[in-house]
Amino acid sequence: MSFTFKIIEKEAITSVVSLVEKLNDFKISLEVLNKRFAEMITQNYECAGIYDGEKLIGVCGLWFCTRHYSGRSMEADHVFIDETYRGKGLGKQFFEWIYNYAQEKKCDAVELNTYVSNHESHKFYYNEGFKILGFHFLKKL
Numbered sequence: 001m002s003f004t005f006k007i008i009e010k011e012a013i014t015s016v017v018s019l020v021e022k023l024n025d026f027k028i029s030l031e032v033l034n035k036r037f038a039e040m041i042t043q044n045y046e047c048a049g050i051y052d053g054e055k056l057i058g059v060c061g062l063w064f065c066t067r068h069y070s071g072r073s074m075e076a077d078h079v080f081i082d083e084t085y086r087g088k089g090l091g092k093q094f095f096e097w098i099y100n101y102a103q104e105k106k107c108d109a110v111e112l113n114t115y116v117s118n119h120e121s122h123k124f125y126y127n128e129g130f131k132i133l134g135f136h137f138l139k140k141l
Helices: 010-023 032-038 090-104 117-125
Strands: 004-007 045-052 053-066 071-081 109-114
Touching: 004 090, 010 032, 010 045, 010 053, 010 071, 045 090, 053 090, 071 090, 090 109
Parallel strands: 071 109
Antiparallel strands: 004 045, 045 053, 053 071
């Protein structure tokens, strides 16, 4: 199988919503997700996709910022690969592409958050060399 990794064009950002919705533990409506992605793409946000031919099968949001403890960083967000493509090393290939892209963007680090209940992702990120630095807290207003 031959896959393509690339940044999704801003105009096509809503194409990721159907995949991101599968991560949606908060049960956010498709309407709200579409609106939020349209707003996110106007900020320091890009989204990478994995394509099998023309079919989008994986996504990873990429937030860019500078942090006092890590320097210029890329935060990987809402990483998702279609269930039928898992277990084939595609996640490792995708993250290699992401690391290279971060270096092209002059980043010093890649960071991420993952849901506490997503145990499979924890093992993957440990194997990729990520370290837990703290807890991510959220308070809805």
